[in-house]
Amino acid sequence: MPTAQLIAPPARPAGARTVEPWGTLARVERGPDEADAPRSAESLLSDVARGDDSAFAVLYDTLGRGVFGTCLGVLRDPDHAAEVAQEVWVEVWRTAARFDAGRGSARTWTLTLAHRRAVDRVRAVQAQRDRDQRVLDGSAEREFDVVADEVESALEQVRVRDCLGILTPTQKQAVVLAYYGGRTYREVADELAAPLPTVKTRIRDGLIRLRDCLGVTS
Template identity: 55%
Template sequence: MKEAVYIGPVPSAGPDLQDLLVQVARGDQDAFAQVHDAICGPVLGLVRTVLRDPAQSEEVTQEVLVEVWRTAPRFQPSRGSAMNWVLTLAHHRAVDRVRSAEASAAREHRAALLDRTPAFDEVTEQVETRLEREQVRRCLRTLSELQRESVTLAYYRGLTYREVAELLSVPLGTVKTRLRDGLIRMRDCLGVSA
């Protein structure tokens, strides 16, 4: 059995990815076609491991390829290999898509909760309203007949003091006195502070 002997790097048939990116930075579309062919598979593979959704993976891969075309002038060979730079762009873009999807899902969840949550507790509101009505009725029963008639006509039927006086055939001053005294008794009965 013969031992394999390492004789050094195998010469490539064309420019390496780093040189191609430099040409892409100058707007060379043919160089970009070669970069595309070299990076498309690895970028799609990386993006699919992050996203797991084939359709979104293809979409993000397309976005990464466009970003490589637009940002090729930013590539700095001193900071790492061209493939690492491209895969870093791809990873960042895929993670951004995951975060965006999670944020969107969280917003939709919050919106759904708001749609289902009533602006106020309807049952509590109804019970409180019923209790308040009953308390008002009870307090109205403590008024004299003349006070109760005056309060009911003025505040529940919406008549003016003058209209109440005409309807009951009593002087306006008498209606005002009945209303004042009746409202004071109602206030005290309901426990409302002045």
């Protein structure tokens, strides 16, 4: 966004009205009969649309307080309001040609831009907070679940190991082969060189004792 600079234009005949190129902008020079006449915001905005940075500076002086006040009323924070107000003036500079005097005043158009920008900022901030909270909640839940599962698994392993100690050697051997070795009853029987019914009985009795030791009621 350009900054208003007071640059003395070349001398012109009295009453002359010309347009001088000024960088990428156009500076409108007015004659003495127009210099002191108060200008409407509509007129200023029209010149801003043609790239007149001096008209932009006057428009800023005319409506700047209203733009900031509108932003502050929505955001309730002077720093945020000042930041959004700056964005509003950038938008005014870039989109001045879209202003339609038939649909309302230049003041209303500019303050509507300010209100819309401020509301957008509130929504954006709230949306970011919601995203951050979801990430935080999800992260906390995952961390808790992982820790809880690890602790529960570790405690369960300790309890099972302790309870295995109360089994008879043959019961323990059969249970470990079947449930920790992944073998079938027939494979356990073959490995222990014991009859299948005997192995089934050892495993059944061993599981009953484990159940009672671990406090499993069903």
